[in-house]
Amino acid sequence: MSRRMQILRRATEIFERQGVAQTSIEDIAQAVGLKREAIYYYFKSREEILLEIILPQSASLILNLRGVIHQADLSSMDKLRGAIEVHLNSFNPGYLEMSVMLRENHVFKDLRKLQELRRAWRDYSELWVDLVREGQARGEFDPALDPKMTAFGLLGMCNWMSRWYQPGKGVTIPELIDTFFRIGAHGIALNGAGEVVN
Amino acid sequence: MSRRMQILRRATEIFERQGVAQTSIEDIAQAVGLKREAIYYYFKSREEILLEIILPQSASLILNLRGVIHQADLSSMDKLRGAIEVHLNSFNPGYLEMSVMLRENHVFKDLRKLQELRRAWRDYSELWVDLVREGQARGEFDPALDPKMTAFGLLGMCNWMSRWYQPGKGVTIPELIDTFFRIGAHGIALNGAGEVVN
Numbered sequence: 001m002s003r004r005m006q007i008l009r010r011a012t013e014i015f016e017r018q019g020v021a022q023t024s025i026e027d028i029a030q031a032v033g034l035k036r037e038a039i040y041y042y043f044k045s046r047e048e049i050l051l052e053i054i055l056p057q058s059a060s061l062i063l064n065l066r067g068v069i070h071q072a073d074l075s076s077m078d079k080l081r082g083a084i085e086v087h088l089n090s091f092n093p094g095y096l097e098m099s100v101m102l103r104e105n106h107v108f109k110d111l112r113k114l115q116e117l118r119r120a121w122r123d124y125s126e127l128w129v130d131l132v133r134e135g136q137a138r139g140e141f142d143p144a145l146d147p148k149m150t151a152f153g154l155l156g157m158c159n160w161m162s163r164w165y166q167p168g169k170g171v172t173i174p175e176l177i178d179t180f181f182r183i184g185a186h187g188i189a190l191n192g193a194g195e196v197v198n
Numbered sequence: 199m200s201r202r203m204q205i206l207r208r209a210t211e212i213f214e215r216q217g218v219a220q221t222s223i224e225d226i227a228q229a230v231g232l233k234r235e236a237i238y239y240y241f242k243s244r245e246e247i248l249l250e251i252i253l254p255q256s257a258s259l260i261l262n263l264r265g266v267i268h269q270a271d272l273s274s275m276d277k278l279r280g281a282i283e284v285h286l287n288s289f290n291p292g293y294l295e296m297s298v299m300l301r302e303n304h305v306f307k308d309l310r311k312l313q314e315l316r317r318a319w320r321d322y323s324e325l326w327v328d329l330v331r332e333g334q335a336r337g338e339f340d341p342a343l344d345p346k347m348t349a350f351g352l353l354g355m356c357n358w359m360s361r362w363y364q365p366g367k368g369v370t371i372p373e374l375i376d377t378f379f380r381i382g383a384h385g386i387a388l389n390g391a392g393e394v395v396n
Contacts, residue, residue: 125362142380142384144380145377145380145381146369146373146377148368148369149369149373149374149377149378150377150381152358152359152362153355153358153377153378153381154355154381155358156354156355156356156357156358156359156361157351157352157354157355157358158354159354159358159361160350160351160353160354160355160357160358161350161354163354163357164323164350170346171344171346171347175344175347176347179343179344179347179348179351180347180351182340182342182343182385183343183348183351183352183381183382183385183386184381184385185385186340186384186385186386186387187380187381187382187383187384187385187386188381188384189384
């Protein structure tokens with residue numbers, strides 16, 4: 001494993017364990033067994049490390065969601081379940097905190113990469129909006145619902161778990177997938193189509 | 199208006215306009231027309247100002263939600279609508295960012311006040327869980343749903359708007375209330391009870 005990759009791996013672990021806000025370049029350096037300056041040889045800032053961690057994660061989220069949405073033989077209801085599965089199974093406690101840190105960091109310097117990340121998030125949300133639109137066009141989802149508000153509502157339900165979910169305690173990811181799919185499916189089904197959900 | 203209150207008012211405006219992460223004590227001092235040191239006479243840190251702003255907002259959110267939930271003549275479905283109304287009408291772009299900043303600030307010093315805030319958030323979430331439980335007991339909501347996951351899912355749908363909602367652009371708060379109530383109500387209604395929603 002390259003030195004660069006090694007730094008990214010350890011940084012990911014630390015960010016997830018103690019939170020981004022509480023992690024300094026110094027902490028990362030110590031974990032890899034390097035001097036602070038050695039980290040700066042590879043990365044300009046903590047934010048650049050964050051971006052390098054989060055970009056590939058975002059890209060694979062999009063790929064997985066596309067895989068679900070482009071399956072021709074699935075009903076929109078099945079795609080909704082698949083989308084919730086992809087989303088919650090990719091969940092890791094660090095991802096959303098990292099996103100928040102980057103999203104709110106208006107003074108962030110590497111604009112090109114930040115734009116790349118913003119584009120990834122936009123593409124991902126757009127796929128959810130498409131999923132809702134397709135289900136409406138097929139008569140599976142309630143056409144009276146605004147597709148964007150609906151997609152963002154469903155995504156919000158899933159994303160908010162970053163605030164309260166504790167891995168290994170209480171509910172499990174499969175239980176969450178079942179519950180959120182049940183609520184989401186009944187919530188947006190065209191009247192009478194609700195019985196596809198059990 | 200006391201000097202202290204004046205500082206809190208201007209700080210709220212600035213936090214909402216430019217974001218907490220981008221606001222320094224210096225910015226607040228300039229806006230009030232005081233020196234930095236004068237601000238520190240009233241508040242120990244930016245976080246203490248945040249807490250002073252957010253605590254009364256949280257308390258009034260709880261009071262308003264209690265007002266809805268304790269109305270004896272309302273169905274649970276009506277209470278759900280009322281709860282979403284209270285929540286989204288109290289929405290202001292700064293509130294959630296402030297919450298995130300405080301929630302993630304593990305090094306925060308004034309533990310007593312931070313605990314007060316955490317208690318407020320817990321009480322507020324508990325009221326939502328109670329609302330779901332009551333609706334299940336009354337046969338209005340699906341009893342197969344876990345009340346906590348359900349309440350947190352609904353809250354998540356509402357809270358996530360802090361990430362994408364732009365006041366004055368696109369959808370309005372009343373439209374969001376309608377959409378989220380429609381999804382939430384159909385999502386958790388006991389089969390056949392869905393027709394109470396229009």
